[in-house]
Amino acid sequence: MNITDVKAIPLVRSLDETFFGGTYRITSRNTLVTEVWTDNGVVGQAFGGDEWRYQTEIVRVIEEKFKPLLIGEDVRDVEKLWDRMFYCELDLENRSIHTLDLANKAVQMQAISGVDIALWDALGKSLNTPVYKLLGGFRDEVPVVAIGGYYAKDKGDRELIAEMVGYQEMGLTGVKMKVGRVEVAEDVRRVQIVRKATGPDFVIACDANQAWTPDEAIEFCHRVADLNIRWLEEPVQWYDQLHGLRRVRQAGKIPVSAGQGEISRFGCRDLILSEAVDILNVDVTIAGGITEWRKIAAMAGMLDISMGHHEEPQVAIHLLASVANGLYVEIFPDRDRDPMWYELPVQQPVIRDGYMKVPYESGLGIALNHEVISKYFVNPSEVHNPQVS
Ligand SMILES: [Mg+2]
Structure with missing residues (x-):
C-alpha cells in the first residue's frame, strides 16, 4: 500500500447563471481533483473545494512540496503523513507578521485537505471498506x-x-x-x-x-x-x-x-x-x-x-x-x-x-468521469475568475 504518485488537477466550469447569497455572488464552480496512486494498483481519488484565487498555489504545494514527502510511504499512516504535510517548510514567504500571511496557511491547509481525502479513499479501496x-x-x-x-x-x-x-x-x-x-x-x-x-x-x-x-x-x-x-x-x-x-x-x-x-x-x-x-x-x-x-x-x-x-x-x-x-x-x-x-x-x-x-462501495464510493475531468481541466497558471463578493 505504498504511494507511487500524487496528482492535483484543477477544474473550472462557468455557471449558466449568477447566484446571489447574503454577501456574495457566484459565477463559476471550481474544484480540485486529487489523486494518490499506490503500488497495489489502487488510485485514491477525491474532489472538493471551490477555489479560484489560490488554486494555482494549492496545486503547486501538492505537486512540488507534498508529493516528494509522500512517495514510498504507506497510505495506512494517515496521521504520520498529515503531520509531515502540516509541519513541512513550504517556502510561501510567510512572514508571520500580518494577517495577509495567513492566506499562505489557508493554501497549505486546503492542499493538505485534498491529499488527505484522496489518502482516505485509497485506504478504503485498499481495505475494501467504505470510508464511513x-x-x-x-x-x-x-x-x-x-x-x-x-x-x-x-x-x-x-x-x-x-x-x-x-x-x-x-x-x-x-x-x-x-x-x-x-x-x-x-x-x-x-x-x-x-x-x-x-x-x-x-x-x-x-x-x-x-x-x-x-x-x-x-x-x-x-x-x-x-x-x-x-x-x-x-x-x-x-x-x-x-x-x-x-x-x-x-x-x-x-x-x-x-x-x-x-x-x-x-x-x-x-x-x-x-x-x-x-x-x-x-x-x-x-x-x-x-x-x-x-x-x-x-x-x-x-x-x-x-x-x-x-x-x-x-x-x-x-x-x-x-x-x-x-x-x-x-x-x-x-x-x-x-x-x-x-x-x-x-x-x-x-x-x-x-x-x-451512504455509498457502500469501498473508499468514498464515487468513481469520477474522466471525460468531465478532461473537459474542465485548466492549466493551473490560467485559473482566473473575476467574481467578486
Ligand atoms: Mg453557509
Whole structure:
C-alpha cells in the first residue's frame, strides 16, 4: 500500500447563471481533483473545494512540496503523513507578521485537505471498506437538506414558494435558505411565506453568510421565533465571530451554526470554547481533510456540539454518517448551481424519503468521469475568475 504518485488537477466550469447569497455572488464552480496512486494498483481519488484565487498555489504545494514527502510511504499512516504535510517548510514567504500571511496557511491547509481525502479513499479501496465504516459507521443514511432560497432578479414570492415546494416534492428533509441580503423585515417575511407553504414539519434553516450585526441577527431571531427555525448559520459579520455569535446564540434562542471558514481544529476549538456555536459546519475540503475532521468531531461531541458540513456532499455524507453527533448533508438541487456534483461522479447517491444512502462501495464510493475531468481541466497558471463578493 505504498504511494507511487500524487496528482492535483484543477477544474473550472462557468455557471449558466449568477447566484446571489447574503454577501456574495457566484459565477463559476471550481474544484480540485486529487489523486494518490499506490503500488497495489489502487488510485485514491477525491474532489472538493471551490477555489479560484489560490488554486494555482494549492496545486503547486501538492505537486512540488507534498508529493516528494509522500512517495514510498504507506497510505495506512494517515496521521504520520498529515503531520509531515502540516509541519513541512513550504517556502510561501510567510512572514508571520500580518494577517495577509495567513492566506499562505489557508493554501497549505486546503492542499493538505485534498491529499488527505484522496489518502482516505485509497485506504478504503485498499481495505475494501467504505470510508464511513473506517471512521466508525454510526448510520447508513443521512437526512438531506437543499441549499437554496437564493436572491435573484425578478424572483418574487411565487417563484420562491415554487422552489421550496419543489424541494419537498423531491423528497428532501428541508432547506437551508439564504437571508441577509435585504432588510431584516423583508427576510422575516420571506421565511414566513416559506414556512406557510411547506407546513410545520419541513426543516428550515437560515444562512446569513455573515451579513448582520449581532443586534440585527437577534432581531431576526425574535421575529421568526414561532417559525421553528432549525438553525441560523453565520449570522454575524466576519470581525465579530466569537463575541457576536455568542450574543446571538444566547439572546436569539435559535441554534447557531458557524465554522465553514475555519482552516484547522484550533479555530474550531475556539468557537466551541467561546460558546459561540451549537453546530460546527467546518468544511473538510478547507480545514485539513478527514484526519483533521475526525479530531474536530470528537472534540465537538465531548462538548455537546453537533457537526454539520458546508456543502461537498461527496465527502460529507461519509463524515456525517460516521459519528453520533452528525446532522444533515447539504446538496444543491439546482444543477446549475453545482454542476460538478452532478457531472463529475459517474453515479449519483440514492436519495429517498429525505435521506441519502451512504455509498457502500469501498473508499468514498464515487468513481469520477474522466471525460468531465478532461473537459474542465485548466492549466493551473490560467485559473482566473473575476467574481467578486
Ligand atoms: Mg453557509
